Structures are given as structure tokens and as C-alpha cells.
Amino acid sequence: AGDVQQDLAAVRGVYLELSIGKSIPLGWTPDVFEYSLAVPRDAFLVAVRVAVRRGETPAEDFSGALAFRVPLRGLAFALQPDQVSASVDIGQEQATVLKLDIASAELTINVIRARIDSTGQGEHPDPARRFPPVGTLAGLAVWDSTGRAAHMAWFTPRTSTYYASVSGGAQGVRLVATPNDPDAELEVRRNGGKWDFLVSGLTSASSGISTYGWTLFEVRVRSAAALTTGAVSEPLMYQIVVTKDLVCHPKCRSCDGPSFTDCTSCYAPLVLINGKCLYTPCHARGMYFDHGAEGCRTCHERCRECQVGSPLGCTACPPMAFLLAASAAAVTGECVTTCPFGYFVQPVSQRCQRAPVGVELETFYFQLSLRILPLEFLDEPRLLSDILLVAAETLKVSPQDVRFHRWEATAENDAVVYIFEVENPFLRREEVERRLSIDDWFSSLPVPVDSVTVMTYGQLYPPPVPPKPAPWIPPWVLGAAIAGVTTMCVFFPLYHFYFIRAHFQKTSYKPKTYKQEQFVAQVLENAKDSEVMAAASVPRAN
Numbered sequence: 209a210g211d212v213q214q215d216l217a218a219v220r221g222v223y224l225e226l227s228i229g230k231s232i233p234l235g236w237t238p239d240v241f242e243y244s245l246a247v248p249r250d251a252f253l254v255a256v257r258v259a260v261r262r263g264e265t266p267a268e269d270f271s272g273a274l275a276f277r278v279p280l281r282g283l284a285f286a287l288q289p290d291q292v293s294a295s296v297d298i299g300q301e302q303a304t305v306l307k308l309d310i311a312s313a314e315l316t317i318n319v320i321r322a323r324i325d326s327t328g329q330g331e332h333p334d335p336a337r338r339f340p341p342v343g344t345l346a347g348l349a350v351w352d353s354t355g356r357a358a359h360m361a362w363f364t365p366r367t368s369t370y371y372a373s374v375s376g377g378a379q380g381v382r383l384v385a386t387p388n389d390p391d392a393e394l395e396v397r398r399n400g401g402k403w404d405f406l407v408s409g410l411t412s413a414s415s416g417i418s419t420y421g422w423t424l425f426e427v428r429v430r431s432a433a434a435l436t437t438g439a440v441s442e443p444l445m446y447q448i449v450v451t452k453d454l455v456c457h458p459k460c461r462s463c464d465g466p467s468f469t470d471c472t473s474c475y476a477p478l479v480l481i482n483g484k485c486l487y488t489p490c491h492a493r494g495m496y497f498d499h500g501a502e503g504c505r506t507c508h509e510r511c512r513e514c515q516v517g518s519p520l521g522c523t524a525c526p527p528m529a530f531l532l533a534a535s536a537a538a539v540t541g542e543c544v545t546t547c548p549f550g551y552f553v554q555p556v557s558q559r560c561q562r563a564p565v566g567v568e569l570e571t572f573y574f575q576l577s578l579r580i581l582p583l584e585f586l587d588e589p590r591l592l593s594d595i596l597l598v599a600a601e602t603l604k605v606s607p608q609d610v611r612f613h614r615w616e617a618t619a620e621n622d623a624v625v626y627i628f629e630v631e632n633p634f635l636r637r638e639e640v641e642r643r644l645s646i647d648d649w650f651s652s653l654p655v656p657v658d659s660v661t662v663m664t665y666g667q668l669y670p671p672p673v674p675p676k677p678a679p680w681i682p683p684w685v686l687g688a689a690i691a692g693v694t695t696m697c698v699f700f701p702l703y704h705f706y707f708i709r710a711h712f713q714k715t716s717y718k719p720k721t722y723k724q725e726q727f728v729a730q731v732l733e734n735a736k737d738s739e740v741m742a743a744a745s746v747p748r749a750n
Contacts, residue, residue: 215311220259222308224319224421225292227253227634228326228556232421234317244303244399246424246449247324250556253295253564254319254638256308258495260289275309287568294566303400316623319401322424325448326556327457328467331371331642337366344433347386348427350448352378353414358450359464370448380414381450384426392431400422459485474510477515486513510543519543525558528601532560538619540677546608546645554606555635563633569726572637573613573663574599576626576649579656579738582617585624593656596628598652602644605632623658627668 222236227250234243247254256276274287278296285294287308298304298321299602308315323331334346344365350358352374358381360372365388374381385394386409392405398415405426406412417423427446434440453513457463457476460471474485479497490497490504493584496514510529511522525531525543530553533541547553547560554561563569574593579586586592590613600607613627630640641662649660732740 216313219310220261222315223259223554224317225255225257225295227295228250228554229561230326231552235314235420236482238313241313242316242318244320244401245420246320246322246399246422247298247420248422249321249323250325250333251298252297252321253567253640254298254304254306255295255565256287256293256306256317257291258289258308258310273309273311277307277309278304279307280305280418287736291519292565295564296566300729301400315677318399318401320434322422322446323684327492328371328465330367330447333645334366334368335336336368336444336446339366339440340434340437341365342389342437343392343429343431343440343444344388345385345429345446346388347358347429348383348446348448349384350374350450351382353380354378360448363432368444368446370446372450374417374450374452377653378452380416381423381425381645382411383412383425383427383448384409384411385446387429387431389429389431389432389433393427395428397426397428400426403428417450417452419457421451425450441643457485458509461485485669511559512543515540528597528607530558530560530606534560545606547606552609552632552634553606554634558604560606560655561634567633569631570636571631571670572640572663573627573629573665573713575659575661575668576628576653576657577616577618578624578626578653578659581608582624583745584619585615595626599628599630602648602652603635603640605630606637620716636685637664650722 216238219236219238222234224232224234224245224247225248226232228248230251232245232247234245234509236243240734254500258274273410275534276285276293277283281296283296285461286291296304296306298319300321300323303318303320306317306319308317311387346365347364347483348370350360350372352358354375354377356375357376358372358545360370361367363370372381383396385396385406387394390408390410394408395403396406396412397403404412408673415423415425423434425427425448427448428443429446430443434444446597457468457471458473459468461473461475463472468485470482471480471483473484474480478485480486492504494507494512494514496507496517500518505517508517508519510519510526511524512526512529513524514521520542521540522543523540529539529543529545530547531543532547532551533539541559544560553559574680592615596610596612597617600610603610609632611629611631613629615624615626617624625744644660646657735743
């Protein structure tokens, strides 16, 4: 027990490492064994890191065993101190239960992925826009434990995601919601936990919030009147992400909102201009402030924004160019059109990053139905490459992550089916289907598109139907046997009851002569004398 307590005391902190490059402290203490929090929508992969203190002697170093598990998925990973574990997917409907074994202690971490991304933006189009007014809320507000209203955007019924912040001294929050349908039922849950009943117009019980990172509250509106309209088949769910301090844009030191235009102070050497933290006080894009020359200078031609004028001083890149920095923490780097081998473009940050540890590349396919005749398609050979470039720009990945697969004409020969494959560890097929609509592709592709289908390899090439097993009796043997039995059943009665009778009907009776005398003698012997005399008296014809 003493060794376990010593190992627990040697743990300096537990951190969640997000696939978007952010690290969230868990606020770990040795006497708390269950935690829950939410992560942004674009952080679909999460890993764990355990930081330990080093003792003055090797005997005082952390010696306990570490393990990282996901019990409901049957996953278990070895874990080393101060090293990042393998990454796991985080769901949006239910919290993902992570287990962390430190020495003999077991920690439970419940993590759910919100519908709000790391910049504070919700889904587009918003799911609330599909619902009739009777299925929405009329009001929604959040108050902290000190009685102050949380800082959040103005509520509108057709917006279902909100980003709220409270003061650092708040211990919890209370929610109050009112539905448009007086008969609707309201439910609330925290970080994907159990749903609790929420009384309309009354504040909920106080719920704790995480010291670091996000706490997700969801309010579900169950309206029978909305379901009877037939426009929707499930209740509407509002999401509110609550933080004790605003999660500012990476360029902001402090802020009053998550956007890059909500900065109130900046990290050096950034300069605050109209709510933005810029690397230069020069207002023109592509310029930087040269402190030595005390004037604005033009960035290198490869950079869209920069800190210095060299090719390695870029901070933002033009479209279809990506920032390759020396490390994940580096602000500046080089703008490249393709990432080095082993690196992939992160769609949100547009930086070249290595694939997360333990994540397998998922290859999926896009099938575009192009409104162009096959002969016209053949006459424009640049379309093959132009479509791939537009697809990479639409998906916000590198062109090397998008590859041509094949194309073919439709059965009516009036359109072209174009198929390309995508391979990027930061993209998920479900996320792409939800984020991009047919309108996005129609407005960007060089030819009109009628449909866009995202498929896996198994959906694109379904396995062939297995052949039926060979019959135990060959068909020809079975047919011959049936034919033989049928012939016997038909011809045997026909022969005995038709052909033989017809033969005897057409043939006169001819007695056998060698037995005729014996027959006559036997008849005369057995006949009476009177019968013989009567027969003898009958005259015979000459």
C-alpha cells in the first residue's frame, strides 16, 4: 500500500491529447477516480499522457504499472510515463468510457465529442432548422453558481449549439429552458451521462463544471406535436459547451469569444488590431513589420502571412499550400504544396502533421455523377486532374491525399461516373458526409454534378455472390431416373390394358388341335345320356 501511495504521489498530472494538437489537463488528484469532459467536434481522436515527477534517486522514481483501456471496445494499450498513448475514436451520441490504470488505482474518464468545433462554430446547416417551431425551445439561459449569467451568444430557437463561459470562481452552473410546445417534455444531461427531467421555466439543479477543458450540457425537447407533423422523426437536442475560462483562438492570449476576431490581448510578438492578433501592425495582407527598418515589408511570395520575410517565416499559407513547421509548437514554418512522406494535412489548421499514434489510415471513395457526355469528357483531358485538385481544396487536404481511381460512362451513355479515393488520418467518412453537401460540390467542380456518394471499398466493390454447392445427385442422373420411372408408369398400364386387349379383339380364337380330341371325349364322358341324344338329334349343316 505504501508503494502504491508513493506511485500516486509521483504522478504530476494526467492529460488528454487531442488530434487537433491541444492538450487538456484532467485536473487529476489522487483521491478522485472518475472524471468527465467534452472535446471539440474536430477532435475525433483522443490519447492519454501521464506526467510523473522524477525522484532524486532511481529508487524514488515512479515504478508503478500504467495501462490504458477502452473496456466496451475490448482495447488495451501499454503506457509509459510522459509518453502519449495510442489514440481512440470518441463518439458523439454516447460518452466513450476510458480506463486508466495507475499502479493499483483505476481511473474512469468519460469523454464525449460535442457538435461544436474548436473555433466555437456549430454544425452547418444547423439541425434545428429542420424542426417546426413547435419542436424548438422558446428560451434557454445558463447561470453560474454565483448567480451571474454565463457569457454566451443570444439565444435563437433555430440555433442548437452554444458556447458559454463562466468566471473562474464558479463551482457549477444551472440551466433554465422553456419549450414552444406547452406539452413538451424537457430532459438534460451532462457530458453524455444519464438524462434527467428538466422542469419548463425553472432552473435545474447545480451541475459541476470542469476546471480545464469543456463541459457539455444537452437539452432534449420531446414534443409529440412536432413528431406528428412528419417533418422530423426524433426530438431536437440543444448543446451548450461551458468553460470556466474562454478557450481562445490560438493567436489570442485573452479574449471575450472563441473567434480570431475576439482577442483582447496577444502573445508577443503579435499585435492587437481591431480585435485580431496579427504578426504585424501592417494592415495589408502579405506584409510584416520589420522592427529593424521600422516599416512594413512584403512577405515571401510563398506566404500569405508571415513573421519574417524568409521562406521559413510563414505563419499562414495561400490556398492549396500548407504550413510545415519544425515542431507542433512552432508558430512559423515553410509553405509547401505537398507534405513530406509520413505527414498529412490537418484540415482545420492546414498544417502538415504526422498521423496520430495507433490510428490506421482509412481509405474511402467518392463517386461523382457528372453531367457531361463521355465524348466531351474525353475531349477535355485536363478534367481528370482538375477534378482532383478541386476535390482536395473542398476537403481541405493535400492533393497527394486524393487519387484518381477510375471513370466510366453510364448505361444510357449520357453521363460520366467519376471515382476518386481519399486517404487521410484526420478525415472520417462519416464526418465528410455530414460536413459537405451536394451544393458544396456543385459550386466548386468544373462540370455540373448530379450526385455525390461516399463509399468504402466494400461498398464500391461488394463481394461476389458465392456459387451454390454442387448437388448430391447430378441433375442429369436425377432427370434420367425421373424419365425412366415416368416411362414405366405410363407404358406398363398402357401395354397391359390397351395393346393386349386390342390384339385379342382383332384375333379369332383358334383352339389347340392336339388337345381337342381329349376335350371332346371328356365332355361326352361327363355329359348325361339325354343330353348326348339331344345333341345327336340336331341336324348338322352340310
